[in-house]
Amino acid sequence: MRIRPIARGDLDGLQRLARETGVGFTSLPDNRDFLAGKIESAARAFEERVPAEERLYFFVLEDDETGELAGCCAIEAQVGREVPFYHYRVGTLAHSSVQLDLHRTIDTLFLSSDHTGDAEVASLYLRPEYRRHRNGALLSKARWLFMAQFRSGFPDKVLAEMRGKFDANGISPFWQCLGSHFFPMDFNEADRLTGLGQKSFIGELMPKFPIYTPFLTEEARACIGAVHDDTRPALEMLKKEGLRWEGYIDIFDGGPTVEAYIDDVRAVRHSRLCPVEVAGSEPEATERPAWLVATTEMADFRAAWVGRGPGADGTLTLSDTEARRLGVTTGDSLRVLET
Amino acid sequence: MLVVRPAKPADLPGLERLAGTATPRLTNLPAHRDRLEERITRSQRSLSRDIEFPGDESYTFVLEDLERGEIAGTATIRAQAGAHEAYYTYRQETLIHASQQLNVRREVQTLSLSHEVSEATLLCALSLDPRYKGTSAESLLRRSRLMFIAQYPERFAELLAIAFPGYLDADGESPFWNSVGRHFFARGYQEMNHLAGVRSKSFIAEVMPQFPLYLPLLTPAARAAIGREHPAHESALAEMLAEGFARSRHVDIFDAGPVIKAERERLATFRHSTWHPVRIRPATALPDAEPALIANQKLEGFRCVVARYALSPTGQLMLSPEHAAELGVEEGRAVLAAPLGLPDADDAFDEGEL
Numbered sequence: 001m002r003i004r005p006i007a008r009g010d011l012d013g014l015q016r017l018a019r020e021t022g023v024g025f026t027s028l029p030d031n032r033d034f035l036a037g038k039i040e041s042a043a044r045a046f047e048e049r050v051p052a053e054e055r056l057y058f059f060v061l062e063d064d065e066t067g068e069l070a071g072c073c074a075i076e077a078q079v080g081r082e083v084p085f086y087h088y089r090v091g092t093l094a095h096s097s098v099q100l101d102l103h104r105t106i107d108t109l110f111l112s113s114d115h116t117g118d119a120e121v122a123s124l125y126l127r128p129e130y131r132r133h134r135n136g137a138l139l140s141k142a143r144w145l146f147m148a149q150f151r152s153g154f155p156d157k158v159l160a161e162m163r164g165k166f167d168a169n170g171i172s173p174f175w176q177c178l179g180s181h182f183f184p185m186d187f188n189e190a191d192r193l194t195g196l197g198q199k200s201f202i203g204e205l206m207p208k209f210p211i212y213t214p215f216l217t218e219e220a221r222a223c224i225g226a227v228h229d230d231t232r233p234a235l236e237m238l239k240k241e242g243l244r245w246e247g248y249i250d251i252f253d254g255g256p257t258v259e260a261y262i263d264d265v266r267a268v269r270h271s272r273l274c275p276v277e278v279a280g281s282e283p284e285a286t287e288r289p290a291w292l293v294a295t296t297e298m299a300d301f302r303a304a305w306v307g308r309g310p311g312a313d314g315t316l317t318l319s320d321t322e323a324r325r326l327g328v329t330t331g332d333s334l335r336v337l338e339t
Numbered sequence: 340m341l342v343v344r345p346a347k348p349a350d351l352p353g354l355e356r357l358a359g360t361a362t363p364r365l366t367n368l369p370a371h372r373d374r375l376e377e378r379i380t381r382s383q384r385s386l387s388r389d390i391e392f393p394g395d396e397s398y399t400f401v402l403e404d405l406e407r408g409e410i411a412g413t414a415t416i417r418a419q420a421g422a423h424e425a426y427y428t429y430r431q432e433t434l435i436h437a438s439q440q441l442n443v444r445r446e447v448q449t450l451s452l453s454h455e456v457s458e459a460t461l462l463c464a465l466s467l468d469p470r471y472k473g474t475s476a477e478s479l480l481r482r483s484r485l486m487f488i489a490q491y492p493e494r495f496a497e498l499l500a501i502a503f504p505g506y507l508d509a510d511g512e513s514p515f516w517n518s519v520g521r522h523f524f525a526r527g528y529q530e531m532n533h534l535a536g537v538r539s540k541s542f543i544a545e546v547m548p549q550f551p552l553y554l555p556l557l558t559p560a561a562r563a564a565i566g567r568e569h570p571a572h573e574s575a576l577a578e579m580l581a582e583g584f585a586r587s588r589h590v591d592i593f594d595a596g597p598v599i600k601a602e603r604e605r606l607a608t609f610r611h612s613t614w615h616p617v618r619i620r621p622a623t624a625l626p627d628a629e630p631a632l633i634a635n636q637k638l639e640g641f642r643c644v645v646a647r648y649a650l651s652p653t654g655q656l657m658l659s660p661e662h663a664a665e666l667g668v669e670e671g672r673a674v675l676a677a678p679l680g681l682p683d684a685d686d687a688f689d690e691g692e693l
Contacts, residue, residue, distance in 0.1 A: 095523045095546045099538060102546060104523060181555035182436060184443045193441075204438040205445065212548055214522035215556040 001070065001135055002325050003142040003294075003303040005046040006039055006058045013060070013069035014039065017125055026195035027074070027123040034196055042074075046299050052153040053078040053117075057146065059301075061126065061139050064325050071126035073139045075146065078155055080116035084203050087112050087248040087257055088211070090224060107224075109211040112248065118157040119147070119262065124234060134289050134305060137339065140237050142303035144267030145294035145335050151262070158262050160243060162235050163228040164255025167219075174254035177220030182207055190252060206251065223254035231255070241266045271337040274316040278323045278330045283308060285319075293334040295326055302326045309338055340406065341476050342665050343483035343643040345386055346379045346399040346413065353401065353410025354379070361466035362571045363504050363511065364529065366593070367415070368464040369536030378415070378464075385418070386639045390494045393460060395422035398487065400641075402467070402480045405665070411471050412480040415464035416488065418495055421457025427544035428453050428502075428589035428598055431565065432551070448554040450565070452547065456589055459500040459600060460488070465575075475630060475645045478578065478679055483643035485582070485608040486634040486675060490641075492603075499603050501584065503576050504569040505596025515595035518561030523547060532593065547592055565595040581681040582607050608632070612677035615656035619670050622659035625649050630679040633658070635666040642666045648676055 006014065011032070018030040028035075042058035044050050054077065061071040079085045088109040096103040121143050126136050147154050166172050175187045182205050183190050193201060213221055225245060227235050235258065242265050243258040250257065262268055273296070285307025293316070294303035304325050310316045316334055323329060346354065351372070358370035369375075378399050385396035395418070402412035420426035429450040437444040462484055467477060488495045507513050507528070516528040523546055524531055535543050554562055566586065568576045579599055580586070583606040589598035603609050612632075631648035633656070635641065642665060649657040656676055658666070668674055 095548075097542060097546045099542055100524075100534065100546065102524065104525065106523065106548075108550075178556075181553070182445065182447065184445060185441070201438040201441050204440075205436045205443070207447070207553055208434075209449070209553070210550045211553070211556070212522065212550070215518075215552070 001061060001130075001133070001138065001304065002064050003059050003061055003073075003138060003301075005299070005301055006042050006060050006072070008039060008043055010060060010069065011036055011039060014072070017069060017072055017127070020127060021125050026191050028072070028125065029192055029195040031196065045077075046301070048298060053081060053155075055153070058123070059139075059142065059146075061130070061135060063130075070130035070135060071139050072123060073121070073125075073143060074123040075143050075154075076120040076122060077153060078117050079120045079159075080113055080118075083200060084113055085116055086202055086206065086251050087115060088251055088254075089114065090213075090247040090249060091210075107213040109213060109224075109249075111206060111208060111210070111251070115157075115159055115248070115257070115259070117155055118159050118259070119154045121158060121160045121238075136233065137237060138289075138292065138303065138305060140234065141241075141267055141292055141337065141339065142294060144241065144265055145271055145292065145303055145337060146301060147262055147265075148268040148271045149294060149296055149335050150298060151268075154262055156261055156263075157259055158243075158265065159248075159257050159259040160238050161250055161257045162255045163231040164250055164253030165223045165226040165228055166253070172223065172253040173217065173219035174223035175252055177217045178207075178211065179252055187252065194252070202251065220254070225249055225254065225256045227255055267337050267339075271335050273333045274310045274314055274336045276323070276328050276330060276332045276334050277315050277317050278328075279317050279319060282319055283317050290339060292337045292339055293326065295328060296333055296335060300327060310336060340644065340661060340665060341402060341404055341411065341479060343400050343402050343479055343641075345639065345641055346382055346401045348376070348379055350401050350410050350413075351376055351379065354399075354413055357410065357413050357466040357468065360469065362469075363507055363569055364532060364536075365464060365466065365504065366532050366535045366540055368413070368466055369533065371537050374537060382415075390418075390491075393418035393422075393494055393496050395419065396494065398484075399464070400480075400483065400487075402471075402476060409468075411476065412467035413464065414462070414466075414480050414484055416484050416495070417461040417463060419457065420459050420461035420500060421454060421541075424539065424541040425454045425544070426457040426461070427541060427547070427592050428456050429552075429592050429595065430455065431588045431590065449551040450554065450590070451551040452544075452549060452592070453589060456500050456598060456600070458496055459498040460495040462499060462501045475679060477575070479632065479643065479645050481575065481578065482582065482608055482632060482677075483634065485603075485606060486612065486632055486643050486677065487641055488603060489609050489612050489677075490634070490636060490675060491638065495603070497602055497604075498600060499584070499606070500587075500598055500600040501579060502591050502598045503572050503596045505591050505594030506564040506567040507569055507594065513564065513594040514558065514560035515564040516593055518558040519552065520547065520593055528594065535593070544592055561595070566590050566597045567595070568597055578681065583610075607681050608677045612675050614673045615650065615654060615676055617663060617668050617670055617672050617674055618651055618655040618657050619660055619663050620657045622661065625657055625659060631676045632679055633662070633666065634675045635668055636673060636675065637667065640667055645679060648678060
């Protein structure tokens, strides 16, 4: 299995992924024209034909034996540059009076575009039959190696939006209580339009003034900063890298947005470059993949698990298969991360 | 005979009783001896000073039943609603959320804290002994204040406002307070109302939510209470609307009771009040006539009564010796008269701005 940039020939495979992802996965709607556009813009990004801040880097996880697409993930270099990028920030307002012997704090939702210009890791999807052998971790972490390698093309901060809580009927109580009053459409439709990038309606229809959370229903308040059960593992993985919830939530479903300074992300700090040597005979390999490597060229970016870390001399020994998978040979360098 | 006159220290027990029986309890008429005593002192001080423009004066009046020797009602004028502290209201506003892309246009109602009414003269703190309900005493107590303002316009603002007590349910609970204020105070409506009366309403207002409230997020019961008066005040509101007041976009911040307002020149009592020289005639000799509010021309000795609007062919107002004595006027002196009856008015709603 390996990560590589999406290519113009991947449209069928990508659409198959889009069909599987379903509602709540806003960035990958099942819309062939939209997906074709997405691939084209990603291809141009990797070819460095668009300015760094406009790039959307879209990766696929490929089964290098069958050529099948097993999953995808993406990095948006800077959000909010073309269209507004909104969150609610959960803030606290003190309501206090000495004369009344009163001191209360009220949680309040403030509409915010604070994350404008930050990078976003997004669109991570792994097909169910591939949810093994740390493929999920590969998808998630390969992005950190990419950002570490091409650090100057990214801003200071990175964020990730987590899917919010839905009830047994697939309805978001947060949406029901808040958004539905302002958006004359159901959640899926609003979500679909957002996914298509038609976000301007959000700004036009949103409540602009802060929302005092005591006015929300108990069910809606419980959604603030809460993640969908399916998203919990992804959240845990991001937290291990050092991303934290700083009080920003999705304006539709209340799901948390986690964030970090890119330089503080564990994988960015700990990855390093090592020279490669392709072994003549099959080198020993660990049972469980523990070493993640990535190549150093943007257009030919590859990332994969390898069976061992660098030796005492700092050189990473690869098997033939591993070297082929990554497209490297003796004398090349790889960015290496122990996980 | 019933007469409205400025309150004096001896009226304190009567005021205390009226404060205690007001329905509902009024924020601006707390049953609190010290506060009421202060109010009488302030009123007397306001009357004794030379005033050229409205400030923090307040004028408290009582309705006295001379036969019973009892105080039957009280009412106050605050020269400026928010003279030394801001007067807070919620202003009902409509925001349009429209999207060309989706071809939708949605109106969203909000309530925004406002100090706009602070400049107006406020008619407030009215309580009438329930035994006088349904009599002309109600109109006398309510509108004698307009007769006073008509004579001393320099002491008051061009704009008059009245905040009517808001809707309370059968248990005396305010659905609006329970959906809004309670979140911020964790206290019941009655307790807060009492505190506001004894201390000050404005420092409580400072703890209220400062950002506009989106109406769709309030409970249906709270939304229904916005701009709705307390059931006991329906007829009073109707009379003031007939007088020429109009509903405004403002409501009380605690119970969402309606704030009505008017430029004073629009009010029937101002437009139809006329000065007449007095002619004294025995009560039995007075011709039949429509009732009128009759007020004398004395500041500290202000008196207002309801009497017949009996005019002589030469335009003199014929008063009984008893009425003349109570008003403190001799034959030939001028009194101000305005018909008690008001034209039927539609439930006017002022779409304009203050």
